Amino acid sequence: xxxxxxxxxxxxxSLGLPGYSWSHPSSWYRQDLAADGRPPGSDVESVQSExxxxxxxxxxxxxxxxxxxVSLMPSPYRAAALARAHNDxxxxxxxxxDPRLRGAIVxxxxxPEEAAREIRRVGEDPRFVQVLLCGGSERPYGEPRYLPIFExxxxxxxxxxxxxxxxxxxxxxxxxxxxxxxxxIEWHTLGSACSTMAHLVSLLVHxxxxxxxxxxxxxxxxxxxxxxxxxxxxxxxxxxxRADTPWLERKPSEVAREHVRFSTQPLEHTDGxxxxxxxxxxAAGAPDVLCFASDYPHWDFDDPAFMLKRLPEAWRERVLHxxxxxxxxxxxxxxxx
Amino acid sequence: xxxWHDVGSLADLERDGHVVARVEGRExxxxxxxxxxxxxxxxxxxxxxxxxxxxxxQRLTGxxxxxxxxxxxxxxxxWHGWEFDPTTGTCLDEPNLRVxxxxxxxxxxxxxxxL
Numbered sequence: 001x002x003x004x005x006x007x008x009x010x011x012x013x014s015l016g017l018p019g020y021s022w023s024h025p026s027s028w029y030r031q032d033l034a035a036d037g038r039p040p041g042s043d044v045e046s047v048q049s050e051x052x053x054x055x056x057x058x059x060x061x062x063x064x065x066x067x068x069x070v071s072l073m074p075s076p077y078r079a080a081a082l083a084r085a086h087n088d089x090x091x092x093x094x095x096x097x098d099p100r101l102r103g104a105i106v107x108x109x110x111x112p113e114e115a116a117r118e119i120r121r122v123g124e125d126p127r128f129v130q131v132l133l134c135g136g137s138e139r140p141y142g143e144p145r146y147l148p149i150f151e152x153x154x155x156x157x158x159x160x161x162x163x164x165x166x167x168x169x170x171x172x173x174x175x176x177x178x179x180x181x182x183x184x185i186e187w188h189t190l191g192s193a194c195s196t197m198a199h200l201v202s203l204l205v206h207x208x209x210x211x212x213x214x215x216x217x218x219x220x221x222x223x224x225x226x227x228x229x230x231x232x233x234x235x236x237x238x239x240x241x242r243a244d245t246p247w248l249e250r251k252p253s254e255v256a257r258e259h260v261r262f263s264t265q266p267l268e269h270t271d272g273x274x275x276x277x278x279x280x281x282x283a284a285g286a287p288d289v290l291c292f293a294s295d296y297p298h299w300d301f302d303d304p305a306f307m308l309k310r311l312p313e314a315w316r317e318r319v320l321h322x323x324x325x326x327x328x329x330x331x332x333x334x335x336x337x
Numbered sequence: 338x339x340x341w342h343d344v345g346s347l348a349d350l351e352r353d354g355h356v357v358a359r360v361e362g363r364e365x366x367x368x369x370x371x372x373x374x375x376x377x378x379x380x381x382x383x384x385x386x387x388x389x390x391x392x393x394x395q396r397l398t399g400x401x402x403x404x405x406x407x408x409x410x411x412x413x414x415x416w417h418g419w420e421f422d423p424t425t426g427t428c429l430d431e432p433n434l435r436v437x438x439x440x441x442x443x444x445x446x447x448x449x450x451x452l
Contacts, residue, residue, distance in 0.1 A: 025418075026392070026394075026413065026418055030415055030416055031390070031391060031392065031415035031416075032386070032387050032390040032391070032415035032416070269383075272433075299416070299417065299418060300417060301416070302384070303384055303385060303386070303416075305385070306384045306385050
């Protein structure tokens, strides 16, 4: 962002990012993190001392929280300017300061041509390893209007990550599919899971992966216990309703296994039935479709050490390392085992 | 037989709401609950979070649509917000989970816990 433009934005009473209508009863963030009045995880040193160092993480991908909400601003022009500023800020203030960090490209999804331009601009830097979209959206991302975003990502070999959040905010559709929800507990239960399901199904039925065979999509923080159910349901409907989307020549679940990956966080608490969860997820392609994510520094984050112990032993190396290495390729700086 | 261990200063506890120390290989904390001190193992049985760094707060209850603030004080984990009875160690919303709790007292400005 040019200096004059930056100063103009700084002089505004607010950036205009949409906010939550729902209130968390205690905090959006882990309450054991010191913050000096700023949100936890606001600087490189905090991320190093609170996450990367103690967990022995070799590479961490930074996924913007508030910044990704630019896609839900009514003004696509303002959104594009803020996305550019954010990506430059990530490069200058974060990626330059720790070689373990990688970036995710924020772009204005409501203005797909401008988003594609930003992806091509920032994607030249190999430290940016994925495009980042917001779970909240005007329409599901398989819609043809969004195709320029996915084309740009595929052209650069970048996965597109869709991170839950923002459902019902700004210009986004309401969470849950039945109208505006009342409580944060409803939003957190339904909003993230339902938008993730909707984007998954939309991308599959529009034939996005048939159009772009190199494209990979990572679905972050939408839960995963529902995955076998929605894929079984989709496959069943595909057999019966093929004429509705006749371009789908393969079972949608097979295409999902090849092209779609899921973050582990938030791995559902199963009340002592983890064995059932592992068995269900294996039917949907686990462990090859799962990548570890922490959600640091949010209140519902998954501790890497805890997750290491909870996952089946045979899954650990793939979920904590190999799957991400294969997904991101050379940009991650790791070699898939 | 009681074995009292020094886990920090009363001034620190009054300032921060908790003190934490390693005792016999375990992290143990003391939190102020109302006017009393409670010893609690500093490891949440849910995900292993530092439970003693959480907040002591009044538990809410109520009929649908109501928010009744009770006198019952709970210890809320700073990670995922699960609430524990600081006297019994029982997780109030998942009674199968329990954290170890200990007697605690202040003597001459020091905080002691009985393991």
